[in-house]
Amino acid sequence: MLLVxxxxxxxxTVGVYNNDKLIHTWRIxxxxxxxxxxxxxLLYSFLQHKNLLNDVRHAVISSVVLPLTSIVKSAxxxxxxxxxxxxSHSTETGIILNVEKPKDVGCDRIANACAGYNLxxxxxxxxxxxxxxxxxxxxxxxxxxxxxxxGLRISAESLSSFTNLLPKLKIAxxxxxxxxxxxxxxxxxxxxxxxxxxxxxxESIELELGEKITTIATGGYLSLIKDYLKRxxxxxxxxxxxxxxRIIHNLNCK
Numbered sequence: 001m002l003l004v005x006x007x008x009x010x011x012x013t014v015g016v017y018n019n020d021k022l023i024h025t026w027r028i029x030x031x032x033x034x035x036x037x038x039x040x041x042l043l044y045s046f047l048q049h050k051n052l053l054n055d056v057r058h059a060v061i062s063s064v065v066l067p068l069t070s071i072v073k074s075a076x077x078x079x080x081x082x083x084x085x086x087x088s089h090s091t092e093t094g095i096i097l098n099v100e101k102p103k104d105v106g107c108d109r110i111a112n113a114c115a116g117y118n119l120x121x122x123x124x125x126x127x128x129x130x131x132x133x134x135x136x137x138x139x140x141x142x143x144x145x146x147x148x149x150x151g152l153r154i155s156a157e158s159l160s161s162f163t164n165l166l167p168k169l170k171i172a173x174x175x176x177x178x179x180x181x182x183x184x185x186x187x188x189x190x191x192x193x194x195x196x197x198x199x200x201x202x203e204s205i206e207l208e209l210g211e212k213i214t215t216i217a218t219g220g221y222l223s224l225i226k227d228y229l230k231r232x233x234x235x236x237x238x239x240x241x242x243x244x245x246r247i248i249h250n251l252n253c254k
Contacts, residue, residue: 001016001017001018001023001052001055001056001057001058002016002017002056002057002058002059002060002246002249003015003016003043003047003056003058003059003060003076003080003082004016004017004059004060004061004242004245004246004249005043005059005060005061005062005072005076005245006061006062006063006108006111006241006242006245007030007061007062007063007064007065007068007069007072008030008064008065008108008130008131009030009064009065009130009131009132010029010030010130010131010153010220011027011028011029011030011220012027012028012029012030013025013026013027013239013241013242014026014027014028014043014046015239015242016047016050016052016056017242017246020246022239022242022243022246024046024050024052025239025242026046028042030065030068032065032067032068034068034071035071036071036072036074036075036078037075039071039072039075040074040075040076040078040079040080041079043075043076043079043080044079044080047080053080056080056082057082058082058083058084058085058249058253059076059080059082059083059084059085060084060085060086060087060245060246060248060249061073061076061084061085061086061087061245062087062107062108062110062111062241062244062245063086063087063107064106064107064108069086070086073086085248085249085252087107087110087111087245087248088107089102089103089104089105089107089110090103091110091248091252092248092251092252093110093113093114093248093251094114094117094118094141094247094251095110095113095114095117095138095141095142095143096141096142096143097110097142097143098142098143098144098145099143099144099145105143106134108128108130108134108241109126109128109134109136109143109146110143110244110248111241111242111244111245111248112126112128112134112136112218112240112241112244113126113136113138113143113244114244114247114248115237115240115241115243115244115247116136116138116214116216116240116244117138117140117141118247119237119243120214120216120234120235121214122138122139122140122213122214123137123138123139123140123209123211123213123214124137124138124213124214124215124216125137125138125146125202125205125213125214125215125216126138126216126217126218126240127198127202127215127216127217127218127219127233128217128218128219128240128241129151129152129217129218129219129220129221129222129225130151130219130220130221131151131153131154132148132149132150132151132154133148133149133150133151133152133194133197133198133219133221134146134147134148134149135147135148135201135202135205137205137209137213139209147201147205149197149201151221152171152190152191152194152221152224152225153171153221155189155190155193155194156169156171156186156190157169159186159189159190166182166186167182167183169183169186169187169190171187171190171191171221171224172187172224173187173191173224173227174187174188174191174192176188177192191224191225191228192228194225195225195228195229195230196230198225198229199229199230199231202215202231203231214234214235215231215233215234215235216233216234216235216236216237216240217233217235217236217237218236218237218238218239218240218241219238222236222238
């Protein structure tokens, strides 16, 4: 079995694959202050709880939090006693990073591009609704670039942080397009505004490419945003990044 871990800015998603089937997932808060021992004990307990300690033989991780990359890698090696592939821009993925500085492309975006290329029709754009909202454009086997914008949480927090009168906002589905109170006004701006941004940027990408694209969405805010789009996503995959990590690991094992 294969252990996969996607270390994001806000949360870390961990999963276990039995061949090509994702059989268990866990989501934890990303904490840059946690030690190797803390992460090791946590991962050990996850697998022990599911009676998988003796079944996991390999691991692959993706991290956009650089201080944690080596910590989590060492935690898995020392506590689970399995070899770890830490994804980077130089890892064999089957994807060409056709951008100015390949080393600057986030590992999660590389994994998403790999999953998008292998599992869906292209040209495609993978929209990851996390701390940031990213758009990864894949044409044939090339990641040709994309877009990074503030995510819903960043947008909501900035409203209260940079204004004196607006309250802190708990992100939730807005009721009507015209809000009757401050909270609904803010929710419309954050949620409906974000969905309109996605519609507009997808249209701009298609105009630039000169052809229709497949849209694939993933990320923690996927379920919240999808109902407000004019153009629904062609596909949704909550664990697309983990799928990409699995594919990349299999490619490197071969």
